[in-house]
Structure formats: C-alpha cells, structure tokens
Amino acid sequence: MTEFLGTTGLVLNEPLLWEKGRRGRCGFSLPRRDVERCLAPAALTAEGPDFPDLSEVDVVRHYIRLSTWNFSVDTGMYPLGSCTMKYNPKTNERQASHPGFAGAHPLLPSDLCQGALELMAALECLLAEITGLDAVTLQPGAGAHGELAGMLIFHAYHRHKGGARSKIIVPDTAHGTNPASASLCGYTSIPIASNEKGVLSPEAVAAVMDDQTCGIMVTNPNTLGLFEENIKAIADIVHAKGGLVYCDGANMNAVLGMAHMGNMGVDVLHLNLHKTFSTPHGGGGPGAGPVCVARHLEPFLPVPRVKFVDDRYMLSEDFPLSIGKLQAFWGNTANLIRAYSYILTLGAEDLKQVSQLAVLNARYIKERLKGTFHLPYDRPCMHECVFSDKLQQAYKVSTLDIAKRLMDYGFHPPTIYFPLVVPGAIMIEPTETESKETIDVFIDSMKAIAAEARDNPEVLHQAPTRCKRRRLDETAAARKPCLRG
Amino acid sequence: MRYLPHTPEDIAEMLKAAGAESLDGLFAGIPPECRRSAPMVLPNPLTEWELNAHIDRLAGRMAATPDYKVFVGAGSYEHFIPASVGFLTSRSEFVTSYTPYQPEMSQGTLQAIFEYQTLAARLLGMEVANASMYDGASALAEALLMAARITRRSKVAVSQAIHPLYRRVVDTYLKPTGIEVREMPFGSSGTTDPAAIEDPDQLAAVAVQSPNFFGCVEEVASFADRVHAAGALCVAAFSEPLAFGLFRNPGIQGADIACGEGQSLGIPRSFGGPGLGMFAAKMQYVRNMPGRLVGETRDKEDRRGFVLTLSTREQHIRREKATSNICTNNSLCALTAAVYMASLGGTGLRELAQLNFDKAEYLKGKLRAAGISLPFSAATFNEFVAAFPDGFDATYRRLIAKKIVAGLPLGAFYPGLKNHYLLCVTETMSKDDLDTLAREVTS
Numbered sequence: 015m016t017e018f019l020g021t022t023g024l025v026l027n028e029p030l031l032w033e034k035g036r037r038g039r040c041g042f043s044l045p046r047r048d049v050e051r052c053l054a055p056a057a058l059t060a061e062g063p064d065f066p067d068l069s070e071v072d073v074v075r076h077y078i079r080l081s082t083w084n085f086s087v088d089t090g091m092y093p094l095g096s097c098t099m100k101y102n103p104k105t106n107e108r109q110a111s112h113p114g115f116a117g118a119h120p121l122l123p124s125d126l127c128q129g130a131l132e133l134m135a136a137l138e139c140l141l142a143e144i145t146g147l148d149a150v151t152l153q154p155g156a157g158a159h160g161e162l163a164g165m166l167i168f169h170a171y172h173r174h175k176g177g178a179r180s181k182i183i184v185p186d187t188a189h190g191t192n193p194a195s196a197s198l199c200g201y202t203s204i205p206i207a208s209n210e211k212g213v214l215s216p217e218a219v220a221a222v223m224d225d226q227t228c229g230i231m232v233t234n235p236n237t238l239g240l241f242e243e244n245i246k247a248i249a250d251i252v253h254a255k256g257g258l259v260y261c262d263g264a265n266m267n268a269v270l271g272m273a274h275m276g277n278m279g280v281d282v283l284h285l286n287l288h289k290t291f292s293t294p295h296g297g298g299g300p301g302a303g304p305v306c307v308a309r310h311l312e313p314f315l316p317v318p319r320v321k322f323v324d325d326r327y328m329l330s331e332d333f334p335l336s337i338g339k340l341q342a343f344w345g346n347t348a349n350l351i352r353a354y355s356y357i358l359t360l361g362a363e364d365l366k367q368v369s370q371l372a373v374l375n376a377r378y379i380k381e382r383l384k385g386t387f388h389l390p391y392d393r394p395c396m397h398e399c400v401f402s403d404k405l406q407q408a409y410k411v412s413t414l415d416i417a418k419r420l421m422d423y424g425f426h427p428p429t430i431y432f433p434l435v436v437p438g439a440i441m442i443e444p445t446e447t448e449s450k451e452t453i454d455v456f457i458d459s460m461k462a463i464a465a466e467a468r469d470n471p472e473v474l475h476q477a478p479t480r481c482k483r484r485r486l487d488e489t490a491a492a493r494k495p496c497l498r499g
Numbered sequence: 500m501r502y503l504p505h506t507p508e509d510i511a512e513m514l515k516a517a518g519a520e521s522l523d524g525l526f527a528g529i530p531p532e533c534r535r536s537a538p539m540v541l542p543n544p545l546t547e548w549e550l551n552a553h554i555d556r557l558a559g560r561m562a563a564t565p566d567y568k569v570f571v572g573a574g575s576y577e578h579f580i581p582a583s584v585g586f587l588t589s590r591s592e593f594v595t596s597y598t599p600y601q602p603e604m605s606q607g608t609l610q611a612i613f614e615y616q617t618l619a620a621r622l623l624g625m626e627v628a629n630a631s632m633y634d635g636a637s638a639l640a641e642a643l644l645m646a647a648r649i650t651r652r653s654k655v656a657v658s659q660a661i662h663p664l665y666r667r668v669v670d671t672y673l674k675p676t677g678i679e680v681r682e683m684p685f686g687s688s689g690t691t692d693p694a695a696i697e698d699p700d701q702l703a704a705v706a707v708q709s710p711n712f713f714g715c716v717e718e719v720a721s722f723a724d725r726v727h728a729a730g731a732l733c734v735a736a737f738s739e740p741l742a743f744g745l746f747r748n749p750g751i752q753g754a755d756i757a758c759g760e761g762q763s764l765g766i767p768r769s770f771g772g773p774g775l776g777m778f779a780a781k782m783q784y785v786r787n788m789p790g791r792l793v794g795e796t797r798d799k800e801d802r803r804g805f806v807l808t809l810s811t812r813e814q815h816i817r818r819e820k821a822t823s824n825i826c827t828n829n830s831l832c833a834l835t836a837a838v839y840m841a842s843l844g845g846t847g848l849r850e851l852a853q854l855n856f857d858k859a860e861y862l863k864g865k866l867r868a869a870g871i872s873l874p875f876s877a878a879t880f881n882e883f884v885a886a887f888p889d890g891f892d893a894t895y896r897r898l899i900a901k902k903i904v905a906g907l908p909l910g911a912f913y914p915g916l917k918n919h920y921l922l923c924v925t926e927t928m929s930k931d932d933l934d935t936l937a938r939e940v941t942s
Contacts, residue, residue, distance in 0.1 A: 031614045031841050041842035042581055044850055048930040049861040051853065055878050058716050060747040062852065063621040067844035070583055077611070077838060081592040084607035088591035101502055102595050105547050111585075111767070114558025119569050119577070120771030121907055123899065126562035130770045133557050143539055155633035155773065156827040158814070169675045191826050193819035198644075199675040203819045241528045272526050274535040292502075296831030297608040298598035298630070298791065300773035316671075338671030342574055342636035342664040342760070343771025355554065361544030364500045370522040371505055377517035377525060394528050421604050426597075432815075449504035450513060481603040484799035488602075491796035491808040495785065497627045498617040499795075 016458040019090060019424025022480050028079040030499055035066035041073045083482040084297070085426050091448050091456055095398045095429035095441025096189070096237055098267050098289035100372075103359065106292065106352035115351060120343040124328040130347060131327035135320045137354045138304075144357075144365070145266070145283055146274035147306035151315045152345040157264060159340060160284030160303030161195035161231075164260050166337040167282055167307065167314045168228045169199045171258065174314075174335060179228035183252075185214055187238060187433045192231045192262060201228060208435065212238045212391040216247040223251055229258035234278070235265045237433040237441070238391055239376060239398035241273075249279025258282065258311075266290045267445075268373060268397035271366025281308045291353035302349040316340050371446035372397040375453060379442055382457050386464045390436050398443035402436050411467040411474050413438040418485065419466065419477035423459035561770075562904065568932055569904040572882040572923025573712070574635065574662050574738040575771060576763040579927055581842055584765045588835045598791075598830070602806045603798075609805035612830065613793045615837040622743050622840070623757040624750025625779035629790035630828035632776030635760025636665040639706065639736050640672035641789045641823055642758040642778065646704035646732040647678050648822070649787050654679045655704045658691040660711035662738055663912040678703070689715035689875025689884065693722050699729035708736040708759070709749070713921065714859075714882035715875055716746055723753030732756060739763055740777065742880040744852025749779075756780045765839025766832050775832040786812060789823030851926060855881040858933065859924040865937035874919070882923035884909065884916070887940065891918055898939055905940055 068076070085092070092099035110116075118127060138150040154160040165182075172179050182201040184192050185208055193203040204222050209215045219230065230252050234242040242248070249259045261280040267290040275283050287293045288301035295301070307315060317336045318329035329344070360368065373396050380399035384392065388404035403413040417427035417440070429441040444453055466473050478484065505513075510522065519525050545553060562569070564577055588594075592607060599605030599612075612630045619628035632638045643655045655673075657666060659682050666682075673680055683695045683705075691707050699705070705726045709717035723733040735749035737759035749757035761775030762768065780788055786809065794808035814821040843851060859881045863873055872886040885906065887894070898905045906920035913919070924933065 028610075030610070030617075031837075032617070035844070038846060040844050040847040041583065042844075042847045042851070043579075044847060045579060045854060045926045047854060047857075049857050049933075052857050052860040054745055054856055058718075058746050058878055060743075060745075060751060062744045062849040063618075063624075063748070063845060065618060065621065065840060065843070065845035065848060067846050068841055070581070070842065073838065073841050074583055074587060076841070077587040078590070080607040080611050081587075081590040082607065083605075083610070084592035084596050085601075085604040086592045087595035092597065094597055097597055099597060103502060105550060107589070107594075109550065109554040110769075112554055112558040114555075114561040114563045116767035116769050117563035117565075117577075118561045118770040119564075119571050119768055119904075120575050121571055121573055122562055122569070122904065126567070126899070126904070127560075127770065129557035129560035132560070140541060143541060146535065155637070155829075156825075158824045158826045159633060159637070162824055166671065166675065189826075190814040190816070190818045190821070191824050194814035194817070194821040194824035197819040197821075198672070198824055200677070241533075243528060243530055243533075246530065246532045269526075269529070271539050272535065273529055273533050277535070278533045294594045294831075295597045296829075297593055297596045297605075297612075297834065298830035299827035300633070300829040300832055301827055302773075338674070339664060339667045340637065340671060341634045341772065342662065342668060342774075343634075345771070346773040347770040348767075348773060351554070355550055358542060358545045358550055358553065359547070360500065360502075362539040362541040364503070364544060365539065365541070367500065367503060367522075370525065371503055371510075373525045374505075374510065374513050374517065374519075374522065377519065378513045381517050394525070396528075417601070418603065421601070426604065427601055447502055447504065450509040478603050482606045483603050483802060483804040486602050486798045486804045486806050487796045488806050488808065491794040491806050492811070495792070495809060496795040497613075497785070497792055497808075498620045499613070 016455055018459060019455060020422045020480050025082050025482055026079045028076055031076060032066040032499055035068040035072055037067050039067040039069045041068050041070040090424055091452050092426040093428050093442045093444050094426060095443040096264065098443060098445055100292055100445035101447035102292055102294040103356060106355045109355045110348040110351040128327055131320050133354055134350060135322060135327055137350055140357050141285060141304055141306055144270065145306045146276040147283060148309040149312035149315060150304055150306045152304045152350055153316045153340050154303035154305060155341055155346050156299060156301040157284055157286040157303040158191040158195060160305045161191055162198055163305045163316060163340055164282040164284055165195050165199040167311055168258050170314045170337050171311060172228055179226050181227045183219060183222055183227060183230040186435050187236045188231060188233060211393060212240045213242050214244060214248060216244050216251055219248045220251050223255050223257060225255055227257055229260060231260045231262060233262040233264060235268045235396040238400050239395040240393060241396055245278045264289060265397060268369055270369040272369060276308060281311055287349050287353040292356045293349040293352040300346050300349060302346040368446050375444040375446060375448060379444055379453060379457060383460055386461050398441060400436050401440040403438035406467045409467050409471045411471050413440050415474035416463055419463050419474045421478040422480045425456055425459060567902045567904060570922050570936060571904055571907045573907050573921055574760055575768045576739060576925055577927050578763055578925055580765050584835060584838045584842060587838050588831060593834055594831060599807060606804060609793050611834050611837060613805050615833040616793060618837055618840045619777055620779055622740060623779045624748035625757050626782040627785050628779035629788055629792050631833040632778050632790050632825060633829060634774040634776045635738050636668035638758040638776035638778045639665050640669045642734045642756045643669060643704055643706060645787050645789060646734060649784060650703040650731060652701060652703035653677060654681060654702050656681045656683050656696055656702055658683045658707045660685040660691050660713060661706060661708040661736055662712045688877040689713045690717050690877045693725050696725060699726050699731050702731040704732040704734045706734040706736055710739055710742050710880040713875055713884045714879035715877035719749055719754055720752035739880060741852050741855060744848040745856055761836050764836035766835050773829055773832055775829050775836055787822055789825055791828045854926050858928060859883060862924050862933045862937065865933060869937055869941040881925055882921055884919050884921055886919050889918060894940060903936060903939060905936060
C-alpha cells in the first residue's frame with residue numbers, strides 16, 4: 015500500500031504588508047549620515063510613497079509565512095509539461111552570487127571585467143557545441159525574448175537579401191509565444207496542422223511555403239513530446255523557397271548529446287537556460303534565452319558581442335548588420351553563471367544521460383498510465399507525454415478536477431489544456447531528476463485519482479482541500495479587477 | 500552524478516516497463532540525418548570543489564565593490580542590501596517554484612507579487628503596476644508599442660536624455676513595426692525642453708526619463724500637459740526609482756505610463772542582469788498593458804486569495820493578438836524589490852533618498868570648489884555630469900590603478916560630450932571616499 019505524500023499541517027495566516035506595521039518602524043539599518051542635509055528644490059519634491067513601516071522581524075515573518083504557502087521543486091515533484099521543472103543545483107546559487115560577479119557594474123572598462131567576459135565567451139562555445147550550431151548570443155532575458163531575437167534576425171536577414179516577407183508558418187502545436195513573437199515583427203502566422211501521428215508532414219509545409227513566407231517556427235521535440243521526424247525534409251522545402259527555419263529549443267533537454275540542430279537544417283534556435291540548464295524558475299522568472307544560429311546568420315546577432323582580441327576579452331559593437339540591442343546590458347548574467355556551472359559540473363557524458371533519463375522517466379509514465387488515462391498519440395514519446403480526460407468525462411470529471419485533486423496528493427499538477435490540439439490535455443514532464451520511487455508514488459496517485467473519479471467524483475470536484483486555499487474564483491477576478499491594495 | 504538518482508537496477512526495470520532495450524534505444528525515433536555524428540566535446544566534468552575554485556578564479560578578475568570604489572551608475576546602482584533580503588529571497592519555495600498558474604498551491608508568490616504591484620504603484624504614483632518585465636529598456640520599448648496600440652498612431656518622440664542603451668533597445672523593438680522614432684534634444688540645463696515636441700497631434704507618445712541619464716530631474720508634468728492636449732500619451736521612464744522617495748513621481752505629474760529599471764531596489768548589479776522591468780499605467784489602459792497581473796479574488800469558502808488575471812491579453816490565450824509576447828515576469832526580482840521596499844518602509848525610503856541626494860550634493864560642492872565644471876544646471880538626484888579638462892583620461896587610468904573608477908566617460912554615447920563624465924554617488928560612499936575622489940581627480 016502506497017503511503018501518499020499529501021497531508022495537512024499548520025500554516026499561519028498573514029495579512030497584507032500594509033495591514034501590519036506601525037509608523038516609525040524601520041527594517042533597514044540606515045547608513046550613518048556623514049554629510050549635511052541639503053534642500054532639494056521644493057517645486058520638484060514630494061512626500062514620498064505611502065509604504066508601511068515594518069521592523070526586520072515583521073518583514074522576515076511575513077515572507078517566511080508566505081513562502082510556506084508555495085509548492086516548489088525543492089518541496090516535491092512538479093511534472094509540469096513543457097516547463098521542465100528539474101532540480102536546481104545549490105552550488106550554482108553559490109557561483110551566481112559570488113561577490114566578484116554580484117558586485118560588478120555592467121559598464122566597467124573591459125580590463126576590469128575579464129572574468130565575466132571570459133565566462134560569457136566560454137558559455138557561448140559550450141552552447142554552440144551542445145546544439146550543433148555556430149554562433150551564440152546570450153543577451154535575451156527569457157525564452158520569449160529569444161524568440162523575438164530570432165524573429166528580428168529573420169526580418170533583418172530578409173531585408174538584407176532585398177525582399178521583406180510577410181508571413182511565417184507556425185504549427186498548431188506551438189506555444190502561444192511563437193505567433194506572438196512573430197507578430198511583433200509584423201509577420202502573419204500561417205497555422206498548419208500536425209498529422210495523425212502528431213508531427214508535421216512535409217506536404218503540409220510545401221502547400222503553404224512560398225516566396226512571401228519568411229520561414230517556419232518549429233518546436234522540436236514538439237509540445238506533444240514527439241520528435242519532428244520530418245524536420246530535415248521540411249527544412250529543405252523552406253530553404254528551397256529562400257526561407258529560414260526557427261527551432262523553439264524549449265525542449266532541448268530531451269535530445270542533449272543525441273540530436274544535432276545544424277544537421278536538421280535549423281538556422282536559429284533559442285534555449286531556455288531555466289529549463290534545459292537547470293537555472294531556477296523563481297516563481298515566474300527571471301530566465302535566460304540565448305539564441306544560437308548557423309554561420310550565415312551570425313552577422314545579424316544582437317550587439318555587443320564578446321570578442322577575444324590581443325589576448326583579452328572585449329565587447330564589440332562592430333557588426334553593422336546586427337539587429338541591435340534587446341536589453342540595456344549584456345544578458346541575465348547571474349543565470350548565465352548558473353547554466354555555465356551546470357554544464358561544467360555534468361560534462362558531455364552526464365548531459366547526454368540527462369536526456370536519456372528524462373526520456374526514460376516520461377516513457378515509463380506513459381506506459382504505466384495508459385489505459386488509466388486516455389493517450390491520444392500512443393507513440394514513443396521523448397521527455398513528456400500528453401494524456402486527456404476522455405475516459406473520465408463519463409463521470410463528469412474534467413482535466414481541471416484531476417489537476418486540482420493531484421495537489422491533495424502532494425504533487426504539482428501537470429500542464430493542463432495545452433497543447434491545444436488535444437482537448438482536455440494533461441501534459442506530464444517528469445524530468446530526469448525524479449527517482450523511480452517518486453515516480454511510482456506519482457503513478458499510484460494518478461491511479462488513485464482515476465479510481466476516485468469513478469467511485470466518488472465529488473472528491474475531485476471539491477479538490478483541492480489540503481492547500482492554503484480552495485479553488486479560487488478566476489472569473490470574478492477578471493470581471494472586477496482588483497490589482498493593488 | 501549527484502543530480503541523477505537512477506541506479507542501474509532502476510534503469511533496467513524502467514526500460515523493461517517502457518519496452519525499450521537500452522537508453523540509446525529510447526531515441527530510435529530520431530532519424531539518422533538529425534543525429535550527431537560524434538559525441539559532444541565538452542570539458543571534463545568538475546567536482547563541486549573544482550567548480551568553486553574555477554569560479555573563484557574568474558570572479559577574481561572582476562573589479563567588484565567594495566574592493567573597488569566605482570562611481571558609476573548609468574542605470575545600474577550600488578546600494579546596501581540588508582542580509583534579510585538575500586535570506587528571504589533565497590527560500591526554495593520562492594526560488595524553485597514556477598509561474599503561479601495553479602493558485603491554490605502558489606498563494607505565497609501570488610500575495611507577494613500583489614504586494615509588489617501595490618508598492619510599485621504607490622512608489623510611481625500610478626493606478627496599476629504589472630508583475631514586472633525583463634528590464635527598464637525593454638519595458639520602455641513595450642510602453643511605446645502600447646501607446647501606439649492605444650492611439651493608433653505610428654510616431655513617437657523620445658528624449659535624447661533617455662539612457663542611450665534604452666533608446667537602442669527601443670530602436671530594435673520598433674524598427675520592424677514601422678513606428679517612427681523621433682528624438683528630442685536636451686538643453687544646457689541637462690533637461691529636455693517640452694517646447695521641442697513637434698506635431699504632437701501626430702504622436703502616439705512622448706517619452707522622457709526622470710531623473711534622466713545625466714541624473715537631471717525633468718519636469719514630466721509639462722510634457723504631460725502638452726501631449727495630452729494633442730491626444731498623445733506621456734511615457735515617463737526612469738532608471739533610479741529610489742529618487743521617488745524625494746522627487747515627485749511620474750503619476751503625480753500626469754504620466755500615462757511609467758516604466759523603468761528597478762535594479763536599485765535591493766537587486767545586485769550582477770554585471771547588468773537580471774534586472775527588474777517596472778511597468779505601471781493608468782487603470783483605463785490596463786487591458787492594453789503587456790505582462791502578467793495578479794488580482795485579488797475569493798476562494799470557495801469566501802476567503803481572500805490571489806490569482807493571475809486579465810490573461811486574455813496574454814500570449815498563451817491570445818496568441819498572435821496578444822499585447823506582448825512576454826510570458827515571464829522577473830518574479831524573483833520583483834519579490835526582492837518588494838522585500839527591500841518593505842524593509843525600508845516609507846520613513847526609511849525618504850531618509851535613504853535624502854541621503855543619496857545629500858552625498859551627491861556634497862561631491863558636487865567639492866568638485867566645484869576644485870574648479871571642475873558641472874555643465875548642467877538642473878537639479879540632480881544621485882548622479883551628475885562633470886566636465887574635466889583635456890588629458891583627464893590619463894588621470895582616469897591612474898585612478899583605476901588605485902581601484903577608483905571615476906565615473907562613466909560620456910564621449911562614446913554623446914560625441915558632443917567629450918571629457919564629460921557621469922558620476923554616481925549613493926549611500927555606499929562615505930564622506931572619506933568622496934573627499935578622496937575630489938582630491939584625486941584634481942591632482
């Protein structure tokens with residue numbers, strides 16, 4: 015008999031910040047005043063904001079209590095498909111917060127920041143080797159920012175070639191960010207459907223690819239967890255019409271050491287360092303979204319670029335075809351340090367094993383849960399598998415109910431209702447850092463929930479009951495927005 | 500490998516259940532032409548202890564404070580960060596959680612971000628602030644795109660006293676959209692003249708930064724008055740929000756959108772990132788805002804709780820019609836800023852802002868007394884421009900050897916400002932540090 019993880023325990027209530035405190039308290043050691051007070055021009059000054067005054071103890075208890083209302087990877091398994099909630103190694107935090115980096119100003123003369131520049135140059139080389147592409151920018155602040163960089167590169171490339179193009183092909187399995195990023199560059203998304211096997215067929219691409227289409231955005235492995243096996247043929251079709259191939263590398267964690275993006279015909283790829291390379295998600299950011307390109311697109315990468323000249327590293331602006339800058343400074347350096355540390359810790363063999371075990375875990379779950387939950391594409395999956403609520407609908411139980419009930423069992427729910435091509439999708443990505451024991455408890459919990467759906471569906475409708483809050487009224491929140499106190 | 504828990508026995512059992520022969524066999528679906536022809540060539544793996552030594556070596560080649568005295572701000576500021584801030588924001592429950600799409604088990608992050616939105620809105624004097632964006636520069640670009648959506652106009656005017664690197668990011672974002680960017684010059688006071696706005700009735704927005712890149716306080720209100728009469732929006736940018744503890748905030752002056760960098764609110768400089776893109780607007784424009792928003796609601800038992808809301812603006816619902824492609828907030832940085840603002844409180848923030856102002860005024864006085872020209876006459880916050888005599892670059896290099904970085908040379912950003920340096924003084928510099936700098940730059 016499995017002992018399930020979910021239980022209840024004492025958590026404490028905590029009001030909003032401004033509902034506590036007393037005027038005149040301060041949680042900050044004000045620096046000694048060693049210069050005289052001056053008067054700023056009265057016409058320009060004001061009272062300052064209406065902030066609560068709190069002691070250090072008030073502040074510490076406040077946030078510690080809030081923290082206990084969160085689930086996290088360090089708490090338990092977080093099988094959130096497409097999000098890659100793997101363990102975030104603690105040594106990487108030590109490296110990223112090293113005072114030499116944390117205390118460094120971004121506009122230092124290059125002689126005074128050789129350490130960071132060397133690290134950036136080295137990380138670019140590592141990411142190029144891992145992806146099989148030729149040149150890398152580390153500047154984008156997140157995956158979607160990397161997508162924007164990629165679309166800007168498409169745009170600049172076609173303009174340089176003398177013909178701006180107006181359309182881009184985006185499969186129906188794509189993340190919403192793909193069409194949103196493309197539309198920032200004025201591209202109209204041409205959606206194409208995946209075939210009955212859950213992947214793109216070359217014919218579907220050939221039917222829409224023309225000389226007004228700038229290229230295609232493909233996620234590979236795709237959001238169904240399937241490898242786009244026709245990618246090379248698709249790339250050939252797109253290239254023959256003068257287009258470019260963008261690969262959303264959100265799922266690179268499935269193919270480390272196995273696939274070669276250059277061989278597939280990919281021209282531009284973004285990586286999510288917070289997925290594949292284990293930098294923490296931070297409750298929704300910051301991430302980092304480096305972009306890797308094939309040699310012919312290197313001139314379009316954002317500036318400045320790290321160069322090694324006369325035995326020292328420097329930041330160079332000397333790239334006249336560059337798309338320009340995406341952030342004020344050079345990228346999310348703290349996350350670059352974490353990802354660099356991760357790669358150096360694992361090395362080639364263990365990075366390959368990361369993908370092998372990520373796929374093994376997903377394949378194991380797929381095999382053990384199929385039959386219990388409907389599996390719309392019963393094919394060998396990569397790092398994630400997508401079920402649906404089809405078998406539970408007879409009991410008037412939905413994907414949302416299953417997800418909420420899983421919380422009571424002590425797991426974060428999978429990604430739900432995505433990808434859109436699977437109605438009621440339940441998208442499970444275990445990642446490689448979950449052990450067989452943990453996954454077995456997860457599988458037993460999912461099976462127990464399926465049994466409850468049949469025998470006592472009301473338990474699912476009422477779930478969750480073991481969290482800080484019961485289900486929240488999202489409709490009311492949107493209808494009458496209360497966005498501040 | 501300590502992050503990978505599988506034993507050979509686990510692997511064998513799981514392969515059997517999965518119906519695969521070997522780990523490599525799991526990848527049979529990848530066609531040969533898509534595979535690597537050779538294994539990855541990466542450095543040999545490091546132990547934790549070897550990695551520490553390696554990173555120590557790299558970090559040792561950085562001119563970090565407090566070893567160096569770095570009198571450079573320009574969008575990245577050194578401020579004291581209480582130990583409690585780093586301690587609280589290192590909590591695993593904040594660091595290793597995802598975007599709070601499942602609100603019942605994410606109330607910690609959601610309440611913290613609702614509080615951040617509130618503190619940010621109060622600091623900026625705006626009606627609504629979002630859950631944050633990448634950085635100040637990209638927030639400004641998004642603000643101008645938002646103004647173009649609202650007004651359906653396709654020209655914007657941007658002050659040349661806005662951070663030059665922010666303006667370059669604006670150019671990158673706006674170039675493919677066809678939105679024309681006009682620049683407004685700054686005058687001898689170091690500020691932008693509202694009379695320099697041409698054809699405001701054709702503009703989607705006018706953007707000014709205050710304090711601006713030179714540290715000078717702009718009169719945002721006069722821009723707001725002038726552009727509102729012409730149906731355009733006033734975008735108030737900033738890179739040093741601590742200034743609003745002393746100077747009038749964007750909202751009080753009528754800004755429609757306030758956006759900028761929040762790094763100075765307790766976030767380490769980290770060689771430029773991650774930072775905190777702060778973004779706030781008038782409530783009437785909320786459905787046109789980019790970025791995540793947390794809102795208050797009730798649960799099934801009628802208890803107060805928080806959720807992500809108004810997501811029909813966002814890419815995961817709206818796809819190509821979204822207000823932005825952004826699907827992140829720099830959540831942990833927003834949390835850090837909130838903890839920092841809560842630690843300071845209203846009283847502490849006012850005092851700290853005053854101290855920053857006073858220290859910069861002290862150094863200005865010292866430099867003036869030493870005969871250094873401070874060319875701009877406008878009031879400044881914690882940074883200002885000094886014009887040094889020809890040949891100062893040799894002094895600048897000599898000071899670096901003494902571990903002093905005497906400001907940011909402006910010639911590379913503004914060819915007309917050769918020999919001009921942007922100097923920044925925060926609470927971290929003691930009177931002795933300021934006396935030393937004033938002495939060294941004139942000797």
